[in-house]
Amino acid sequence: MFIIVATKGSLKWVSGVFQAEDVARQYMDLIPEELKGYQKFIQIENITYPFYIIERQESPFRFLGKDEVIALFDITDVSEDEDEVHFNIYTIDSDYRSNKPGTDYMGALRHDHVTNESIEMYREEGTAFLSRRRIL
Numbered sequence: 027m028f029i030i031v032a033t034k035g036s037l038k039w040v041s042g043v044f045q046a047e048d049v050a051r052q053y054m055d056l057i058p059e060e061l062k063g064y065q066k067f068i069q070i071e072n073i074t075y076p077f078y079i080i081e082r083q084e085s086p087f088r089f090l091g092k093d094e095v096i097a098l099f100d101i102t103d104v105s106e107d108e109d110e111v112h113f114n115i116y117t118i119d120s121d122y123r124s125n126k127p128g129t130d131y132m133g134a135l136r137h138d139h140v141t142n143e144s145i146e147m148y149r150e151e152g153t154a155f156l157s158r159r160r161i162l
Contacts, residue, residue: 027073030054031087032064032128039130040079040087040116041065042123049121057128065128078161079116079135092162096153104142112140115161136160 028050030041041057044050050067057065070089078095080088090098095115102112116137124131138144138161147155156162 027070027077027089029068029070029089030057030128031066031068032061032130033066034064037130038081038087039124039132040122041128041130042121043118044121044123045075053123053127061128076117076119079118081114081116082112095162096156099140099145099148099156102140102145104145108142110142112142112145114139117161 028044028047030043030050030053032039032041042050042053044053047069054062054065054067073089073091076092078090078092080090080095080098082088098113105112114137116132116135118135122135125134138159144155144159151158153162
């Protein structure tokens with residue numbers, strides 16, 4: 027999988043996800059010069075659609091398969107802060123590109139904000155909860 031990740035100060039986003047390297051490079055060429063310096067072209071081995079992007083506040087993006095997502099839910103504990111978002115999870119089931127090359131349109135991706143309530147529901151229902159929430 028070929029992924030274009032951008033970082034600008036404390037902001038980070040995924041500009042594009044592509045199965046084919048040539049398509050990813052063509053998209054990279056469309057990114058305006060003023061945004062190119064923030065973009066990084068990476069290749070993730072041994073991952074296929076669907077896969078998941080995990081976004082945490084101060085951490086780089088993680089790219090996980092289904093079993094790794096289930097394991098992440100298994101090890102995530104509820105916190106004392108009821109408003110805490112443990113992580114955001116984006117479900118990627120096909121190529122993705124932002125509407126304006128190089129910019130952040132990740133909000134348009136199917137995603138969920140994993141909170142204490144999510145973890146508690148997962149503890150009660152298991153993977154049925156993740157399916158019902160359209161995570162898996």
